[in-house]
Amino acid sequence: GAGVSQSPSNKVTEKGKDVELRCDPISGHTALYWYRQSLGQGLEFLIYFQGNSAPDKSGLPSDRFSAERTGGSVSTLTIQRTQQEDSAVYLCASSSDRTNYGYTFGSGTRLTVV
Amino acid sequence: DQQVKQNSPSLSVQEGRISILNCDYTNSMFDFLWYKKYPAEGPTFLISISSIKDKNEDGRFTVFLNKSAKHLSLHIVPSQPGDSAVYFCAASGNQGGKLIFGQGTELSVKP
Numbered sequence: 001g002a003g004v005s006q007s008p009s010n011k012v013t014e015k016g017k018d019v020e021l022r023c024d025p026i027s028g029h030t031a032l033y034w035y036r037q038s039l040g041q042g043l044e045f046l047i048y049f050q051g052n053s054a055p056d057k058s059g060l061p062s063d064r065f066s067a068e069r070t071g072g073s074v075s076t077l078t079i080q081r082t083q084q085e086d087s088a089v090y091l092c093a094s095s096s097d098r099t100n101y102g103y104t105f106g107s108g109t110r111l112t113v114v
Numbered sequence: 115d116q117q118v119k120q121n122s123p124s125l126s127v128q129e130g131r132i133s134i135l136n137c138d139y140t141n142s143m144f145d146f147l148w149y150k151k152y153p154a155e156g157p158t159f160l161i162s163i164s165s166i167k168d169k170n171e172d173g174r175f176t177v178f179l180n181k182s183a184k185h186l187s188l189h190i191v192p193s194q195p196g197d198s199a200v201y202f203c204a205a206s207g208n209q210g211g212k213l214i215f216g217q218g219t220e221l222s223v224k225p
Contacts, residue, residue: 004156031211042120043157043202043215050211059212091156095211103147103213105156 002026004106006092012112013082021077021109025094032075033095033103034067038088046090049075082113116141116207120216127223133190135219137203138183146179147213148188149202157202161188193223 005024013019025032034046045059049069060066064082069075079086089108117140127133135148144165149157163170163177163186170177176189190197203216 033212035215040123040217042118042217043204045212045214048212056212093156097211103149103159105149105158107154107156 004092004094004104006090006106006109008109009107010110010112012114015084015113016081018078018080019082019111021079021090021092021111023075023077023092023094023106025073025075025092026096026104027073029094029096029104030072031095031097032069033093034075034077035091035093036088037091037108038085041088043091046077079111082111084113087111087113116143116205116214118143118203118205118214118216120203120219122219123217124220124222127193127221129195129223129225130192133188133193133197133221133223135188135190135201135203135221137186137188137216139186139205140184141207143205143207143214145206146177146186147204147206148175148177149204149215151200151202151218160201190221193221195223195225197221198223 007022030051032049035043047067048056064080067077091108093103093105095103119138147162148160150160151157161175179186200218200220202218204213
């Protein structure tokens with residue numbers, strides 16, 4: 001597609017439920033990133049995929065968070081047993097290579113845990 | 115621990131005047147970028163500067179880098195109401211392709 005697509009755009013879930021957030025990067029982009037923005041906070045790095053290399057998971061806040069990237073394209077971020085502090089806008093970005101200037105963000109998924 | 119900080123959460127400027135957004139960083143970084151974010155949209159790349167330079171200009175936008183002070187700033191002149199958005203400073207460190215972002219500064223340009 002022309003841009004990075006994220007779904008759903010909004011998600012309300014009950015505390016304790018699992019959620020899956022999807023990211024479709026720009027076709028051909030080898031690097032894919034997940035960030036999140038909590039209310040009043042900056043962009044917090046979560047995880048980074050680059051080609052076939054092992055992902056950089058150093059930003060995942062707990063073991064309830066995991067992410068996969070299938071076939072070097074679509075990525076899914078899964079949050080298990082959601083907590084209220086997980087409420088945030090989850091942003092996905094892709095780039096053609098490690099050059100940061102190529103970062104293109106999606107519009108994000110607003111997750112609300114009630 | 116590499117950090118990027120934007121200490122001003124908001125800034126209000128009159129149309130036509132200069133907007134100056136500031137950013138501080140710790141430790142050595144390689145490239146610095148500014149992103150602009152409108153509500154309900156993802157951030158979009160605005161302008162960048164390499165650590166080997168001290169100034170980069172693109173139209174109304176200029177970024178200045180002061181490596182000795184570990185400080186960079188974004189100047190917008192003249193400011194326009196359409197510039198009203200949240201501006202994020204970001205930097206690449208020694209941690210591969212990922213960017214470290216600041217907390218953002220919300221700019222409001224009054225007509």
